[in-house]
Amino acid sequence: MRVVRTIAIMIALLLTGHVAAPCWGHTVKYAFETFEGTLEEASWRSGPADEIVADGGNPGAFLHVASVVTDATSIAASGPPWIWTGTYRNMGVIELGVDVELFGNNSKALDSPASFELIGDGMTAENATNDARSEDRPVSLELINNNFTPDDPTDDCIVVQVGKKLPKAGGGWGSYNFHVPSYMTSLPSGWTVRAACGGLSPDAVWNKVMEFVVEARFVLGDPDVQYPVEVWDVGFDNPRIRLGKNRGTGPSLTEIDSPWPSFGGE
Numbered sequence: 001m002r003v004v005r006t007i008a009i010m011i012a013l014l015l016t017g018h019v020a021a022p023c024w025g026h027t028v029k030y031a032f033e034t035f036e037g038t039l040e041e042a043s044w045r046s047g048p049a050d051e052i053v054a055d056g057g058n059p060g061a062f063l064h065v066a067s068v069v070t071d072a073t074s075i076a077a078s079g080p081p082w083i084w085t086g087t088y089r090n091m092g093v094i095e096l097g098v099d100v101e102l103f104g105n106n107s108k109a110l111d112s113p114a115s116f117e118l119i120g121d122g123m124t125a126e127n128a129t130n131d132a133r134s135e136d137r138p139v140s141l142e143l144i145n146n147n148f149t150p151d152d153p154t155d156d157c158i159v160v161q162v163g164k165k166l167p168k169a170g171g172g173w174g175s176y177n178f179h180v181p182s183y184m185t186s187l188p189s190g191w192t193v194r195a196a197c198g199g200l201s202p203d204a205v206w207n208k209v210m211e212f213v214v215e216a217r218f219v220l221g222d223p224d225v226q227y228p229v230e231v232w233d234v235g236f237d238n239p240r241i242r243l244g245k246n247r248g249t250g251p252s253l254t255e256i257d258s259p260w261p262s263f264g265g266e
């Protein structure tokens with residue numbers, strides 16, 4: 001798995017122009033985070049409760065998010081252009097994916113008055129649990145261009161694809177892949193627009209995001225649905241990105257022979 005991390009770094013070097021592309025010949029067309037390194041090295045993170053667990057992933061190490069109280073756990077990569085963010089269209093991005101295992105989630109554990117305040121207008125813990133139970137949740141991918149004003153959500157541009165449902169707790173690892181046809185110049189089927197984005201049309205929002213992704217985020221839920229606040233115990237492994245043949249005028253990543261890795265769960 002250490003080889004994979006090296007490959008990922010190779011792609012980063014190509015994208016930042018530090019290495020001339022012809023030196024590499026054929027390069028991989030995907031990169032994935034195995035969480036075999038330290039927590040500080042992990043390129044995808046959920047929050048301050050994150051920990052790396054050495055065994056039980058899909059396979060090997062995984063990112064464990066335990067005892068987090070939220071309506072929807074998520075994992076994200078953000079920051080300066082690297083493997084996971086930047087000019088998706090020029091990179092030729094065609095797919096992202098992640099593996100998720102739900103170890104447990106429990107809204108009944110939240111029975112203090114404070115927890116009710118978190119749930120939102122018109123919802124109590126009881127009816128929220130009945131309306132949006134964990135087994136009804138999909139895994140979604142959000143791609144975000146925040147207009148480089150992270151403190152101002154009013155100008156954000158976000159596109160979302162809602163994927164298949166999470167398994168019940170204890171159901172093992174599930175694999176979730178999302179088609180991201182960055183070469184398309186109109187909003188693809190299966191994608192929706194969120195956030196105001198300056199009032200741009202859906203197609204214009206898609207193009208703006210594909211031209212620059214500031215953050216990629218996998219969310220355990222449909223971002224348009226309000227869920228109850230719960231105590232979560234979740235594992236994440238193999239967040240991944242795949243590049244295709246439809247490359248733009250950006251850094252020249254050459255054709256890739258390696259297949260999209262097949263992880264458990266599909």
Ligand SMILES: [Ca+2]
Nearest residue numbers: 034057059061
């Ligand atoms: Ca792993």
